[in-house]
Each structure stands twice: as C-alpha cells, then as structure tokens.
Amino acid sequence: MKILLINQAVSCFIAFLKVSLPYFKQKYNYKYLIAMKKLKHLSVVAMAGMMLVACGQNKKEEQVSSAQETETVTVADETATSQVQDTIEVELNAEDTMKFDKNEIRVHAGQQVRLTLNHVGKLPKSSMGHNFVLLSQGTDVNAFATKAVQEGKAPDFEVPESLLTEVIAHTKTIGGGESVTIEFTAPEAGTYDYICSFPGHASMMNGKLIVE
Numbered sequence: 001m002k003i004l005l006i007n008q009a010v011s012c013f014i015a016f017l018k019v020s021l022p023y024f025k026q027k028y029n030y031k032y033l034i035a036m037k038k039l040k041h042l043s044v045v046a047m048a049g050m051m052l053v054a055c056g057q058n059k060k061e062e063q064v065s066s067a068q069e070t071e072t073v074t075v076a077d078e079t080a081t082s083q084v085q086d087t088i089e090v091e092l093n094a095e096d097t098m099k100f101d102k103n104e105i106r107v108h109a110g111q112q113v114r115l116t117l118n119h120v121g122k123l124p125k126s127s128m129g130h131n132f133v134l135l136s137q138g139t140d141v142n143a144f145a146t147k148a149v150q151e152g153k154a155p156d157f158e159v160p161e162s163l164l165t166e167v168i169a170h171t172k173t174i175g176g177g178e179s180v181t182i183e184f185t186a187p188e189a190g191t192y193d194y195i196c197s198f199p200g201h202a203s204m205m206n207g208k209l210i211v212e
C-alpha cells in the first residue's frame with residue numbers, strides 16, 4: 001500500500017516536471033533549467049530512499065506478526081496438553097465369533113487406563129472364554145499364545161504365572177454375558193500388542209495399544 005502511494009507520487013512529480021520543463025525553458029535561462037534537472041534527480045533519489053525505508057518497515061511488521069503466530073501456537077499446544085485426562089475409560093467388546101470390536105486403542109503415556117472387557121456373546125467360558133492380555137514391547141505374540149495354551153489350565157486358561165513377566169496388564173477369563181474391569185498405567189510411548197490368550201483365539205483376537 002505504502003509503496004503504491006509512493007510510486008504514484010513519484011510518477012506524478014515526474015509528469016509535472018515533464019510538462020513544466022518546456023515552459024521553464026522558454027521563460028527562464030539555461031542555468032535555471034540545469035537546476036531543475038538536478039532537482040529532478042534529487043527527488044528520484046529521495047523517493048527511492050523513502051521506498052527502501054517503507055520496505056524495511058513492512059519487513060519489521062511481518063516479523064512481528066510471525067512472532068505473534070508462534071506465540072499463539074505455543075498457547076494452543078499447552079491447552080492441548082492440559083486437556084489430556086488423567087484417566088481414560090476404554091470399552092472393549094468380545095463376541096462369540098472370536099472378535100474384538102477394536103483392533104486399535106489409543107492412550108497417552110502415564111495415563112491411568114480403566115479398561116472394561118465385555119463378553120457380548122452367549123457361550124460359556126469353557127468353550128468361548130475371552131480375556132485381554134497386554135504384552136510387553138518385543139514379546140513374540142505367536143510364541144506367547146502357544147505357551148499360554150501349553151502352560152495354562154483348563155477350563156479357564158487364565159494367563160499362567162510363568163508368563164507374567166511378558167505381560168503389562170491382563171484380565172481374568174470371562175464367559176458370555178460377563179464383564180471385567182482392570183486398571184493400569186499406560187507405559188511409555190510406543191505400540192503394544194494385546195490379545196485374547198484363550199486357546200486358538202490370539203490369531204483372530206488381537207490389536208494394538210498405541211501409546212502417544
């Protein structure tokens with residue numbers, strides 16, 4: 001805007017000089033003409049100087065506004081962090097068809113996770129038992145599932161004690177119509193596998209706990 005106004009002012013002034021110079025030529029002597037030419041040069045230099053100053057000011061304004069934007073973003077980040085709840089409720093449903101209704105659960109590191117597993121099927125736990133087993137990072141899912149069957153005890157196939165070192169949290173085994181709730185602290189950021197360790201279920205019933 002400022003530059004536009006200055007440009008207009010410069011061109012107006014030059015146009016005025018062009019129109020008025022022949023008049024001055026006739027009316028005054030040569031010395032005066034030289035003086036006018038000098039004045040023209042001076043005015044162009046002055047205008048260029050003013051334009052540079054204006055540009056400088058624009059740059060400063062840009063810097064100020066970008067600094068303000070950064071500040072706004074920081075404030076938004078702080079708000080987002082403070083909105084992370086201390087406790088997160090997670091509902092996970094398991095069916096008679098050997099399925100979890102979620103294959104991805106997202107939580108934040110350090111958050112208290114209150115997880116409820118609902119067996120929404122009808123079959124008893126002796127034939128269609130379900131549980132939720134959250135495995136430590138780096139645990140081989142298939143190897144763990146195999147050991148859980150080998151070392152587990154019928155009919156419930158609770159997670160055997162010998163495998164608890166590879167487990168972050170787990171529920172007991174439940175049958176159709178039952179529910180169970182556990183609480184655990186979300187581990188450090190990363191991706192963790194969860195499974196139902198009941199015999200033959202892990203390949204169908206599994207998912208990822210993503211800790212942000």
Ligand code: CU
Nearest residue numbers: 129130196201
């Ligand atoms: Cu199951």
